[in-house]
Amino acid sequence: MQHTLIRSMLLCLALTSAPIAMAEGTVARALFASEVLDREPIDELGDVIKVEYGEIQRVYFFTDLRDMDGSQIAHVWKLNGQVEVEIPFDIGGDRWRVWSSKRLMPGFDGKWSVDVVKNGEVLESRSFDYVDEW
Template identity: 40%
Template sequence: MPKRKFLLLLLLMLSTLSWAANEGRIARSWFTTAIEDREPVDRVVVLDNSHDTLYFFTDVRHMEGHSITHSWEYNGQVISKKTFEIKGPRWRVYSKKELDPSMTGKWSVVIRDERGWPLTVAIFEYVDKAEGGKSMILPLSE
């Protein structure tokens, strides 16, 4: 039985990759503390709860006429969704989340196409600064 589940998962992943290869792709996607000129200023891996605002940036290629949805999830539960219509061959979008400092733990954003298929996922850890948690925010290279 586990082999059958693995094969089914592999088939789903390959069909998603095949669609993405034919129709377009997510070129870049990550969490950031700010957006300037439609670009992220940094890359968040771990964020301490002295920060209460976070952005999720996505650079979409060759998916014009389609839509994608950012699904913000906390501990596996959907907290919010934002859908974007893709209107050009290179389309940059972002969603913003106001974070509750008490909601520490694993957060993710799943990017889905209009059929609900997951295209990619990103994860960050929201940690309690009072308990010694420290942010890990990476600079972007030019």
């Protein structure tokens, strides 16, 4: 009888205890690059990217995520504060690298930014100016 009472008390304690908070995870790296090869950016673009006429430029946004296994994040690309596209990613490990890209051409000049969003919260944000010097 005493064992049954102890088991019942432990079960009640387990059911009424507050849930254990899970780590939110971190964005270890976030950067713009001209290409991603073998899951790594080949360079890091600066704060200003100039329009190249006669070409479509592709800009990659790379993130190295830690301790987010099983969750989902999104890269939210914005031009002058207006959302252009939201790209979701399912995170499948404790260290997960993801990237998205945007094709830029003349006429897309302005302030570009990408927010790393998880559960509606912006974890990280980066931006660059796409400038037309003509």
